[in-house]
Amino acid sequence: MSFRLNGVGLTHANGFAALKGITLLAEKGERIALIGPSGAGKTSLLSVLGTALEPTDGLAEVFEFDQNFWDTSAIKALRARIGTVHQSPPIPGRQRVVTAVLAGKLGQWPAWKSLASLVYPLDIPGARAALERVDLADKLFARCDELSGGQLQRVGIARVLYQQPELILADEPVSALDPALALATIRLLTADAEACGATLVASLHAVDLALGNFPRIVGVKAGRIAFDLPSERVTVPMLHELYASEGEQLPIQAHEPHFLSQAPANDAATRAKCC
Amino acid sequence: MLLNPANRDPAARGRLIGALATLVILWPLFQAAEVKPGALFDSGNLKVIGNFLAAFLPPETGAEFLGYLAKATLETLAIATAGMALAFLIAVPMAYLATGAGREKPTLNPITRSLLTILRGIPELVWALVFVRVFGLGPAAGVLALGLTYGGMLAKVYAEILESVDAAPARALRHSGASRLLAILYGLIPQASKELASYTVYRWECAIRASVVMGFVGAGGLGQLMDQAMKMLNGGEAATILLTFMGLVFSADGLSGWLRRALDTPPANHASPFGWRSIGLLVTLFASIVASFQLLDIGFGELFSAEAAHSIGEFIAGFFPPDLSAEWLAKVAKGIWETLAISVVGTLLAAIAGLLLALPKWRAPFSFILNSLRSVPELVWATITALAVGLGPFAGALALALHTAGVLGRLYAEALDNAPPTPGKALRLAGAPGGFAFLYGTLPGAAPQLIAYTLYRWEMNIRMAAILGFVGAGGLGQLLYFELSLFHHAQASTVIMAMLLLSIAVDQASAWLRQRMR
Ligand SMILES: Nc1ncnc2c1ncn2[C@@H]1O[C@H](COP(=O)(O)OP(=O)(O)O)[C@@H](O)[C@H]1O
Ligand SMILES: [Mg+2]
Numbered sequence: 001m002s003f004r005l006n007g008v009g010l011t012h013a014n015g016f017a018a019l020k021g022i023t024l025l026a027e028k029g030e031r032i033a034l035i036g037p038s039g040a041g042k043t044s045l046l047s048v049l050g051t052a053l054e055p056t057d058g059l060a061e062v063f064e065f066d067q068n069f070w071d072t073s074a075i076k077a078l079r080a081r082i083g084t085v086h087q088s089p090p091i092p093g094r095q096r097v098v099t100a101v102l103a104g105k106l107g108q109w110p111a112w113k114s115l116a117s118l119v120y121p122l123d124i125p126g127a128r129a130a131l132e133r134v135d136l137a138d139k140l141f142a143r144c145d146e147l148s149g150g151q152l153q154r155v156g157i158a159r160v161l162y163q164q165p166e167l168i169l170a171d172e173p174v175s176a177l178d179p180a181l182a183l184a185t186i187r188l189l190t191a192d193a194e195a196c197g198a199t200l201v202a203s204l205h206a207v208d209l210a211l212g213n214f215p216r217i218v219g220v221k222a223g224r225i226a227f228d229l230p231s232e233r234v235t236v237p238m239l240h241e242l243y244a245s246e247g248e249q250l251p252i253q254a255h256e257p258h259f260l261s262q263a264p265a266n267d268a269a270t271r272a273k274c275c
Numbered sequence: 276m277l278l279n280p281a282n283r284d285p286a287a288r289g290r291l292i293g294a295l296a297t298l299v300i301l302w303p304l305f306q307a308a309e310v311k312p313g314a315l316f317d318s319g320n321l322k323v324i325g326n327f328l329a330a331f332l333p334p335e336t337g338a339e340f341l342g343y344l345a346k347a348t349l350e351t352l353a354i355a356t357a358g359m360a361l362a363f364l365i366a367v368p369m370a371y372l373a374t375g376a377g378r379e380k381p382t383l384n385p386i387t388r389s390l391l392t393i394l395r396g397i398p399e400l401v402w403a404l405v406f407v408r409v410f411g412l413g414p415a416a417g418v419l420a421l422g423l424t425y426g427g428m429l430a431k432v433y434a435e436i437l438e439s440v441d442a443a444p445a446r447a448l449r450h451s452g453a454s455r456l457l458a459i460l461y462g463l464i465p466q467a468s469k470e471l472a473s474y475t476v477y478r479w480e481c482a483i484r485a486s487v488v489m490g491f492v493g494a495g496g497l498g499q500l501m502d503q504a505m506k507m508l509n510g511g512e513a514a515t516i517l518l519t520f521m522g523l524v525f526s527a528d529g530l531s532g533w534l535r536r537a538l539d540t541p542p543a544n545h546a547s548p549f550g551w552r553s554i555g556l557l558v559t560l561f562a563s564i565v566a567s568f569q570l571l572d573i574g575f576g577e578l579f580s581a582e583a584a585h586s587i588g589e590f591i592a593g594f595f596p597p598d599l600s601a602e603w604l605a606k607v608a609k610g611i612w613e614t615l616a617i618s619v620v621g622t623l624l625a626a627i628a629g630l631l632l633a634l635p636k637w638r639a640p641f642s643f644i645l646n647s648l649r650s651v652p653e654l655v656w657a658t659i660t661a662l663a664v665g666l667g668p669f670a671g672a673l674a675l676a677l678h679t680a681g682v683l684g685r686l687y688a689e690a691l692d693n694a695p696p697t698p699g700k701a702l703r704l705a706g707a708p709g710g711f712a713f714l715y716g717t718l719p720g721a722a723p724q725l726i727a728y729t730l731y732r733w734e735m736n737i738r739m740a741a742i743l744g745f746v747g748a749g750g751l752g753q754l755l756y757f758e759l760s761l762f763h764h765a766q767a768s769t770v771i772m773a774m775l776l777l778s779i780a781v782d783q784a785s786a787w788l789r790q791r792m793r
Contacts, residue, residue, distance in 0.1 A: 050704055051704070052700075052704055076706045076708065077706065078706070079703070079704055079705060079706035080705065080706030081706075082704070082705070082706075083705060084701065084704055084705065086697070086701060088697075090695075090697040090698040090700070090701035090702075090716070091698055092695070092698050092716065092719035092720040093719075093720075094719045094720070094722060094723065095715075095719045096286070098284070099715070103702055103707070103715045103716070104705060106702055106705070106706070106707035106708070106711045106712070106715060107705050107706020107707050107708075108706070111708075111711075114707075114711045114714075114715075115714075118714060118715070119290075120284060120287055121284055124282045124283070124284065125279075125282050128281075128282070141284065141285055141286060163705060165705075
C-alpha cells in the first residue's frame, strides 16, 4: 500500500469544507490522474497526501504512518519520502541549477553535508544524472534565472527525481507549459515514476493529457470523488457531467481531442539510469 | 569523483579566489580597527562601564533637569524641522537642474551633480562643526548643516526618482510644445509623487536622529545635554536622555509610518486634490516650520549681513590652500585607512548581528532590542563604547556596529518577510529541517535585498565613521576635531577633502559590488 484515505474531510480555517468523505487507496507504483473543474478540491487532496494540511475528518495513512504522526519528528522522515512537483517551480532565481537539484535530498542528508553543499556541491554526478533525465545536463551550473519557464519546471522535476521519493505528487505540473512541452513533461514524469516504482498522483487541467498517460483516473467534483476508473473506462458523458459547471467544452490540451491511450515514453535507457 | 573534470564545479575556483581576496583585504582592516574583543572584558574597563551603567538607575527625574530636557527636546525637534524645510528649498531647484528627466536628450548637468556630491559627501556634523566656528555656538549652525547635507541628499534622490518613472508622458507633452517644467509637472510628478513624498517623510525621520547629535559640536538640542552628562559621567542624566531619544525616535517612526501609509490610501472622489486631512496636514506642517524658526530664534538678517559674509569669506579663505605637505598627507592617509577600517568592521559586525536578530524563528523577542539599538545614534553609542573599550578605532567600530545592527536587523527582517515563501515551504514538505529550508529556499530569494541594504548602509557608515573621531573614536574625525580646535584650517581642509574623496570612493565601490553580486 502507498496511501489510504478513509472518509477524509478537510475544512479550511474559514469554515469552508474543501474535501468531504474522500476514500481512496493506492498501491505502490500506481499512476493516478486527478481531474475535475477548478475549485473541485484537487489541490486540497494533494495537500493532505503531501502532509501540507492535516485532515479534519477521517483517517489518512501514507506508507506506514497514520495522521497521528503530526507534530512529531517522524513527519520529517515521512516527508523525505514524498516528492512534490509544483505548478510553478519553487526555486529561487539566484540559485544554481545544481544546488536547486541537490536541495531535493536535504531531508535525507546529515547536517554537515547540507552545509558543505552550500559552499561546494557535494554530489555533482548525482545532480547531473537527474538533469540528464530531463534533458538539461548542459545547464548543470547555470543560474536558475537564466532558464526559460519550461526548463525551470524540468529542474523542479529533476529535483524530485534526485530525491528518489516513493510517492510523487504533482499539482497541475504542466499548466504553465505549451502543449508540446506539456505532453513531453507528463510522459517524462510517468515514465520515471514507473521506472522507479514510485506512486504518482498528478492533478491535471487537460483531460486528454490525463486519459492518454495515466492508467487510473479519479474525477473530483465539489470536494467529493465523482468517479475512480481505469482510463479506458472513462466516457465522454462522464467527463461532461464532471465539468458541467465549466460549460460545454471539455478542457483539453491538444486542439483536436484524441482520447486514445498512448504508450508512455519508457525506454530501457530511462529504466537503466534510474535508482 | 573530483578527478573527473566534468564533475568539478567551474565556479569553485572563482569562489575560492574571492574568499581569499576578501580575507586578504579584511585582515589588515581588522588590524587597523584595532579589534580586540579582550578589551570588552578587561577588568579596568569593566569597572568603569559597570559603575557608569550602575549609575543609570535611577534615571534622573529632578524638576530642574526635566525642564532642561524638555527645552532641549523641543530644540532638537525644531532643528530637524527647520533643517528639513531649508533642505527642501535647496533640493527642489537643484533636483530640477540635476535630473535628466524631461529633457530632449537625457543629458545630466555635471555642475549641479558635483555640487550635490560635495553637499552630501561631507557629513552634516562636519558642516555643523564648521558653521559653529562661523556663526558661534547655537542651533543656527545645526539648521544650516542639516539643510545643506539633506538638501544634497533629497535633490539627488528626487532627481533619480524622476528619472526612474515612465518618461513617455513627459516626452509627449514636450513634443506638443510644453515647457520642460510643465512637462515634468504634468507628465512625471503624478507618477512619482507618492515615492517623492514617502522619501521626504523618511528623511525627516532621519533628520530627527541627526539633529539629536548636532549638540555634540555645540549646536544645541539633546546632543549637547548628552555630551555634558557623558563628560561628567552622570549616569542618571544619561539614562533619562537616552530614554528621551528612544521615545522621540519611536514616535517619529510611528508618525512617519502613519504618513506613508496615508499616502497609500486612494484619493477621495472629488474635484480638489486635497481632502480635509491633507489640508490639516499642510497647515500643521507650515505652522510647525514657522514655530521652529521662532523657537530657535535664528537671526537670518545677521546671518546674511555684509559683516557675516565678510567673516565667512575670511574663514573660508583660511582653508585654502589645503596643507598638502608629505608629512601631513601621510597622517591623513593613516586617518583614511583607519576610517575605512572602522566602517568596514562596523558594518560587517552589524550585518552578522542583524541577520541573527532578524531570523524568523528568533525575531519576536528581539524586535524591541533592534528598535532600541537603532534609536540611539552612533555618536552616542561611541561615547559609551569608548568607556567600555577605551578610546580608539575599536570603540568607533563597535558604536557603528551597535546602531547599524538595529537598522539592518529591521531591514533584513522586512526583506525576509517579503522573500517568496514557496521555495522554503516546498523544501520543508520534502523533509528538509527548518534551518536548511531557510538556507536553500528563503535566503537566496532575499539575498539581493540583504546585500543591497548592507552596501547602502556601508555608504552611510563611511560618512559616520569619518566623524566618530569627534568623541575620540579615531579616524579622520579625530584629526579634524583637533585641527579645528587649534584653528589649523589648512590642515583641516585637507581632512575634509579626504572625507569627501573617501565617501565618493566608497559609493563607487559599493555600486560595483552591488552590480557584481546581482
Ligand atoms: N486556504 C483556504 N482557505 C479557504 N478556502 C480554501 C483554501 N484553499 C482552498 N480553498 C477552497 O477550497 C476549494 C477547493 O480548492 P482547491 O483544492 O484549490 O481546488 P482545485 O485545486 O481543484 O482547483 C475551493 O473552493 C477553494 O476556494
Ligand atoms: Mg488547484
